[in-house]
Amino acid sequence: MSGNLVTDPGRATELAEAEQPPSESFGVTPSQRHLSAGQLLFREGAASAGVYRLQTGRVRLFRSTPTGIQVAMHTVRRGELFAEASLFSARYHCDAVALEPSEVLVYPKRPLVQSLREHPERLWIFTAELARRVQGLRSRAEIKQIRSASERVLQFLALVCDASGVWRQEGTLKQLADDIGLTHEALYRTLARLEHEGRIVRLEGALRLRRQLP
Amino acid sequence: MSGNLVTDPGRATELAEAEQPPSESFGVTPSQRHLSAGQLLFREGAASAGVYRLQTGRVRLFRSTPTGIQVAMHTVRRGELFAEASLFSARYHCDAVALEPSEVLVYPKRPLVQSLREHPERLWIFTAELARRVQGLRSRAEIKQIRSASERVLQFLALVCDASGVWRQEGTLKQLADDIGLTHEALYRTLARLEHEGRIVRLEGALRLRRQLP
DNA sequence: CGTCACATTGATGCCTCTCAAAGCTTGTGG
DNA sequence: CCACAAGCTTTGAGAGGCATCAATGTGACG
Numbered sequence A, B: 001m002s003g004n005l006v007t008d009p010g011r012a013t014e015l016a017e018a019e020q021p022p023s024e025s026f027g028v029t030p031s032q033r034h035l036s037a038g039q040l041l042f043r044e045g046a047a048s049a050g051v052y053r054l055q056t057g058r059v060r061l062f063r064s065t066p067t068g069i070q071v072a073m074h075t076v077r078r079g080e081l082f083a084e085a086s087l088f089s090a091r092y093h094c095d096a097v098a099l100e101p102s103e104v105l106v107y108p109k110r111p112l113v114q115s116l117r118e119h120p121e122r123l124w125i126f127t128a129e130l131a132r133r134v135q136g137l138r139s140r141a142e143i144k145q146i147r148s149a150s151e152r153v154l155q156f157l158a159l160v161c162d163a164s165g166v167w168r169q170e171g172t173l174k175q176l177a178d179d180i181g182l183t184h185e186a187l188y189r190t191l192a193r194l195e196h197e198g199r200i201v202r203l204e205g206a207l208r209l210r211r212q213l214p
Numbered sequence C: 001c002g003t004c005a006c007a008t009t010g011a012t013g014c015c016t017c018t019c020a021a022a023g024c025t026t027g028t029g030g
Numbered sequence D: 001c002c003a004c005a006a007g008c009t010t011t012g013a014g015a016g017g018c019a020t021c022a023a024t025g026t027g028a029c030g
Helices: A084-088 A109-118 A121-145 A149-160 A174-177 A184-196 B083-087 B109-118 B120-145 B148-158 B173-179 B184-196
Strands: A032-037 A040-042 A050-056 A059-064 A070-076 A095-098 A102-108 A166-168 A200-203 A206-209 B030-033 B041-044 B050-056 B057-066 B070-076 B095-098 B102-108 B166-168 B202-203 B206-209
Touching: A040 A206, A040 B057, A050 A084, A070 B120, A070 B148, A084 A109, A084 B120, A102 A109, A109 A121, A109 B120, A121 A149, A121 B070, A121 B083, A121 B109, A121 B120, A149 A184, A149 A200, A149 A206, A149 B070, A149 B120, A174 A184, A184 A200, A200 B148, B050 B083, B050 B109, B083 B109, B102 B109, B148 B202, B148 B206, B173 B184, B184 B202
Parallel strands: none
Antiparallel strands: A032 A102, A040 A095, A050 A102, A059 A070, A059 A095, A166 A206, A200 A206, B030 B102, B041 B095, B050 B102, B057 B070, B057 B095, B166 B206, B202 B206
């Protein structure tokens, strides 16, 4: 029944949102936009203009609360789609600010909505990407809930490694530390300890998880 | 263009996934299923049978990793839809186990996919719910990243309170502690301290955030 | 009235953050 | 080709904060 429109993201991609292939344009040709550090992309309450995909740099979503506090909602990662909810709402629900010089793709709202409406199979693909993102966010949240640094690292590796237990790092270990919510010092110490305990092996630009003996 | 199909979830619901109204059936009549504590709902690799909504109890999603470790992917909350990704995949990507006696609604896959395919407006609503969930998960993840217990509580309150700064608690404080990733002791202490410092007011079944003077 | 779960407070210890410093790699410019 | 800067990597010392264990109070419910 599902036929050729079924998209199976596979197992290894769930935490690797940032590594997804350029992916669909959903029938819309996006325009590119450059943001300098500190520049505002959109403001809470403004009419929603579209959906964005971050190509390079970093963008943070803020929300101003009734009591005047600014709450960070999310820090967008490279390759990630954001402000999807603006498709279903007339206005943005948060501010978006570039933390560094950044490049974003803009999918203008009207054409995108029209495209998704007129081509249900595109909407299906869009929905599939959202469902995948929900999965990824859930596992990420679960990982960050773990208190122990070593347990957190081990579970992260278990989740993203391939069949032979190897995880090939994309960026720096410092970035990894940030990803899993540790300071870089804590991560370095933890990796050193785990290797000393024989639970992982450190390779050139990669980590290998060793199967524990019972 | 978007017309009457646009669904605007509003501001206050983003962290309150569990409090969403019974919501759509997406054109499918779900069946109910009871799970006893420890019972397996579905297993990784099994043919995906449908999508679920947890009514009462607790369900946890696990994943067996290549190295044999079990990783907790997510703990489902009351009212939450889960296993949505199974719509786009032939097989489940994780195990689902009831932690307590639980009631789930089952939306069988075939009819649901057919319904969503034949009625794009239902798919649109389904997508909107997913987009909302992405928002909610993001803010929740951001909240949990905050180290300081008092900051975490304050940001949570700032995010979910109404215009007058009041948050009406739905369950127990113990549940709140679990939601925001604190032990209940730490939460009680934090609330006591925040009230003593004059930053919040504790009401009957509610908390009020006091606007800070500059 | 007894049980059970939530609410609250106390004492202790461990773990991670923080600050600090040094080695190492990479890139740039003179 | 060398020197310098910048960022990542690594290790050290100290402290603060939250988890943990423990005990008591309190309210609901049968």
